Amino acid sequence: MKTVIYLLQVSACTGIFYGFYFLLLRRLTFFTVNRWYLLATLFLSFAIPALTLNLSKVEGSSIMRPVVYIHEMQTVNEPIIASETAASVKQSNFNWILTLQMVYLLIAFASIIHLLFTLVVFFLKLNNKTLVRIGKVRVLKGSKRLGNSSFLNVIFINDDELEPEEVQQIIAHEMLHIKLMHSADRLIARVIQILLWFNPFAYFYIRSIEENHEFEVDRIAAGNDNKGLYASLLFKLAVSGKSYLFHGFSKVPLKKRISMLFNKPTSNMKKIIYLLTLPVVVLSCLAFAKLEQHKKLSVLGDLSNLGPHPLVLINDKVYDDEILYKISGSCISSTGIYPGGGKLKKFKKYGDKAKDGVVKISTNNNPITYLTAIGHENLEKEAAVPNSQFFAHLTLKNEDGTIYEKGIIHNPVGGGMSNEFKPGEKLAFVVNGKVFTEREVNKVEQLIKDTKPAVHGTGPAQDYKGKTDKSLDDYNIVFYFDTDTTRYMQKLKQTNDQKVAEEKSKREFEAFKKTDEYKQKMASMMRVSNKTLPFKIIAFVNNQPGIQKKGFKIVNDNEEFLLGTGYGQEKELKQLLKVGDVVDIKIFGGAFGKGQLITVSPAIVSKNGEKIFQLAEADKIPDYAFLYEANKVRFTDGQVTSIEKYPNGKWKSAVVEVVNGYKIRFNIKPSAPEFKNIEWGDHVRFRFVHEVKTGAKEYTVNDWVSISNDIRSYGIKNPDYFFKFYEAV
Structure with missing residues (x-):
């Protein structure tokens, strides 16, 4: 293409x-x-x-740093479409691009044959009778088909009906073609015509080149005194048609040639x-x-969210921002990139210098080293890989001149990964257990687009623990993708009686899921969920079986629901509503069981067009830093800021700022998973344990459990702690 x-x-x-x-x-x-x-x-x-x-x-240019750690991304919200093989992808039966290429090559090949045939004919004609030799130029006897013309250093003369003076005039004309090397022009033009046979301007060029040759030679050969005689000779020997390569003495369009012959020379001005x-x-x-666009590349990665001249602090000393594009990653121990640095209290003292953001670098007081030519060459190669390209296999250099290789993947459903390996090592791609080779990478890309895997990772092939349809013994590196349908539940300490009761409840619920009642209630729940609908309050219920035992019985489209008033903020509804009211309710969620009304949770309740109720999450700021789950894991919702990174680009620490002013700083080990789908400013749900209070509204956490920018998913999990508190369902 x-x-x-x-x-x-x-x-x-x-x-x-x-x-x-x-x-x-x-x-x-x-x-x-x-x-x-x-x-x-x-x-x-x-x-x-x-x-x-x-x-x-x-x-700034986004450079993907080396990664060899296995990690997990966010769960994709869209429905997962199962696909066992890339062969199931429907492709167009007709490949227009391939067809165009074949037609182009076929006609170009035919044109090459034509050119070669013409040259063969010319060399065969060299056996004709030699009339005269003028230096290196041979004058040969022509024929009716190959009359007065020339090519390279050969002139053909058909002198059967010519006077000696006319023969001399023709030879003088053709000698000028040879002297001016016009044959080279014609050969070049014909080769270009072969390449651009579909382009009409290629033919216009050839015609104009040939005409210009004749105009140039006619003006020199005729001189100023013999134009009339020269024009008469052109008329006498006029021929029709055209030669493919040869310069003919007198051929159409004669009108143009004679007109140009008698034209007054153009003024030099x-x-x-x-x-x-x-x-x-x-x-x-x-x-x-x-x-x-010329991009300045930096080992720090993507600096595009900063202004043109950010404040650069290296070991708390101010440096010119140009150093961001010169410093080597080998001397950096940690980094922090603050796009809104000028608004942060700790950078206020720098004033307007921080208005374009702040980059904070630590070298642990080691000397600053700079990018070498080899290091910059490697950065350029990585930056040249477009984000739209699924896979790139790069050959890079070490400082000692030896080479290493790197595989880079841009996941079409989000995120990316990379891995470095030795020359000659083999790569495998595993998608939902199916193994592909590097040659089959196009199939891998299409399969990922179809199945939308939520999990991807890379590492040594021998460390991969997943099931595969083929052995990975012959491979060194694996890039894997899995459609994650696993859900997790909290691990709780239970007595034997509690475990028996839980197992019984699970069996009863599984049986309930097979009943018509369950299917009908699920359909009703889906109909109203996350929608704003009118409901009429028809009764107050005080003995509803289930979790919510109190609430208003409401009806929409002849279906009854329970609007609970027994817990939390929903107790307020008892004072705000009464039987007979018609209200608009936006349904936030719901629950139901066997023999129970569907209990709905309201996000917003409006009466007579006026909002009278909204969930606390929307209009009440909590006064605590975090809450506890039943398994004692802490959780909070906040915004990610103050990200600091290791030299390889992985996160070293970050802060979750809670809306009420609390800040929870968490530290991350170098071996932790990558935080690929989370960026500065994202709102996240953060889970952790073993926090230490380090200020009036500050906590420090070393043992984080999970972090997610999607409340419906646990997101990125810390393998050291997550599975201590959660188990797969």
Whole structure:
């Protein structure tokens, strides 16, 4: 496809350059200049689309750092579509691109055969009778089909009906073609015609090149005194048709040749017109060359969320922001990137210097080292991989000149990963247990788009513990993707009686799920969930079986529900509502059991168009930093800030800022999973244990359990603690 686009761009360039020639240059008598214009613009037409013009705009480039740790991403919210094999992907039965390529190559091949055949005929004609030799030029006896013409250093003369003076005139004419090397122009033009056989401007170029050759030679051969005799000879020997490669002495269009022969030479002042070629070339470059913004690359990764001149602090000393693009990762022990640094209290003293953000770097007081040419070359290779490209296999260099390889994956459903390995090591891709080779990476990409795996990771193949349809013994590195349907529940300490009761409850619920009552209630729940609907209060219930024993019985579309008033903020509804009221309720969620009404939880309740109730999460700020789950795991909701990173780009620490002003700083081990789908400013649910109070409204956590920017998922799990408190259902 890239070749097709390139040839179309070349064709567009030829159209622009030929249009300029046709409109402004073809009537000028500067034939030599016109000749070089036509040849030069043909070459420029091929060169311009291949150019890459670097613009001077500076911006950060996202560099994916080496990763060898297995991690888990967020669960995808969209329905999971099962697919056992990439072969199930429906593809178009007709490949237009392949068909166009085949047609192009077929016609180009036929044109090459035509050119070769013409050259073979020419070399066979060299056996004709030699009439005379002029230096290195041979004059051969021509024929009716190959009359007065020339090619390379050979002239063909058909002298059967010519006077000696006319033969001399023809030889002088063809000698000029040979001296000016016009045959080279024609060969170049024919080769370009083969490449651009579909482009009409290629044929216009050939015609104009041939005409310009004749105009140039006619003007020299006729001189100033013999134009009349020369024109008469042209008429006498006029022939129709055209030669593929040979220069014919007298052929149509004779009218143009004779008209140009008698035209008054163009004033030299008009040569200034050729200067207009420069803006035409510039416009063509801007239109068809690959424009690429020059990116300053940094080992710190993506700096695009910072302003143009962020404040840079290295070991608490201020440095010019240019150092961000020069410093080597080998000297960095930790980093912190603060896009809104100017608003943070600890950076207030720097004033406007922090308005474009702050980058804080620590080297543990070790000397600062800088990127070498090899290090920068590696960064450029990684940055050149577009985010739209699923997989890239790069060959990079160590500082000692030895090479290593790196695989980079941009997951089409979100996130990414990379791994470094030795030359010659084999890669495997595992999607839901099915093993693919590196050659099958296109199948892997399509399968991932179809199944939307929620989990991905990479590491040594021998450490992969998942089930596979083939052995991984022959592979060194594995990139794996799994559709995560596992759900987790809290681990609780239970007595034997409690465990027996729980097992009984599970069996009863599984049996209930198979009944028509369950299916009907589930359909009703789905109908009202997360919608704002009108309900009429028909009764107050004080003995409803189930968890919510108190509440208003409400009805919508002849279906009855229970609006609970027994717990928490919902107790307020008892004072706000009465039997007979008609209210609009946005349903937040619900629950039901066997023989129970569906109990709904209201997000918002409105009466007569006025909001009279809203969940506490929306209008009441809690006065605590976190809450406890039944398994003693703490949890809180807040915004991620103050991210600091290790030299390899992985998180070292971060802060979760709770809405009421509490801050919970948590530290992360180098071996922890990557926080791929979580960024600065994201709202997250954070779970942890063993917190230490380090200030009036500050806690420090070393033992984090999980963090997620989707409340419905546990998100990224700490393998050291998560499975101590949760178990798969």
